[in-house]
Amino acid sequence: MELGQNLTSGNVLLTCEKRSTRLSAVKIDHALCSNEANSSEHTSYSKNIASDFQCSSDSLNSGVSAIVCSSEGGICSDVLRQNMAKSSDEPAVKRKKVDNKMENQADLEKVAEIQKKWELPLWKFRRGRLCVTDITSQSWCEQQLLYTYTLPTIPVENKAMVKGSSLHLARELEVHDIVPVKVTSREDSWAIKLLNIMDAINGLSFDRLCIREMPIFGDPFEMGVFMVGIIDELKYNESGELQLLEFKSRSSSKTLPGKAQKLNHALQVMLYKQMFDELVSGKLSREMILGHVNLDEGKVLGSAVLDHMQKTGIHFDKFGELLDAALLQFQFSSLPHVDSLEIEYCFQGDCLSFATDKVQFDSDWLRKKLDHSFLFWRGVREAEGVDIEDAWKCQNCDFVDICEWRKKKQQECMEKNQISINKL
């Protein structure tokens, strides 16, 4: 099949249009919406999105003398947030004066505890919610991840990543079109996420062989860290097994990546499988979700979201009601667990797949990786950079010139060499 070919046959993906700039997405099955005449409209909209996507990627920045982060600029928002916090100091002080409860010793201790919690990387940088790709970035180089969250950087687009995103989008549009829904609250955004998952489960349970870009979330292994992610592709293979695929593109050559990348890709798909299996076996509780994400179950959803829900035959108006319906569906879905994991590699030059790599799920290995990862997020240990044998990663790192870890390792190396010279 040619990449970009549209075989959507009526499946639609709604992107969730945020009040400001953000977009997120809901997938709906066209069969449920029934209006056949709309399909061409949806398709052309999707194409607009695809071309917008590529336009924005062309508006590249010129060279800058500050630290320039080609991968992401997540830090900027953190710095902004801290600056914004200063401006809201005054009302907080006023409130304290009125609030007598603050004088209570127990309350003071509680406040101190909460303040301490917000000092931890998990809360300070991620507000208690990790992405699957936070774990993989961390596994590449934890020090680099920390720098992206703590140093103010100027985001510059990385051509290989832009091309990768574009190929991903083309692939996504092969199986569904994209349609936007206006959202007005965090509960709206989560409603869209839930509707997407419900639709994916529904599709896999009945008529669809292939689902792409399925949102997923949970608390893998119930270790107490809330995580979100997006599964590239789920499909039934010839033997009827449920297969989870991750699509990766290679920029430089038609060769498989090195061990470090492969291991990271394996980590990514294993984490998706763990979260998917837990979700469809009904392990997610409403308390876990509401507690971790701090959502208001009584919140009435926005009109655009409600409109969409009504079209697909869901007649609730509060977030909590939708959540309960979703959890019931997860619990009683008869979907199998993911049977096999695969990475598909394509070359950015000709957009053709040239290899697939099978990944063997290893629950113990995954759990150990998370254990070690969470020690950092929970502030139990400091960030670690790469080992000497992985020093090649530094050549491709935006922070190579200022990295303290690298300096320390170089120093250690020199001292070692000095010792061996002295011994001679």
Next chain:
DNA sequence: ATTGCTGAATGG
């Protein structure tokens, strides 16, 4: 939190 606002992933 005194403030709970983030499409996730994109490649190396």
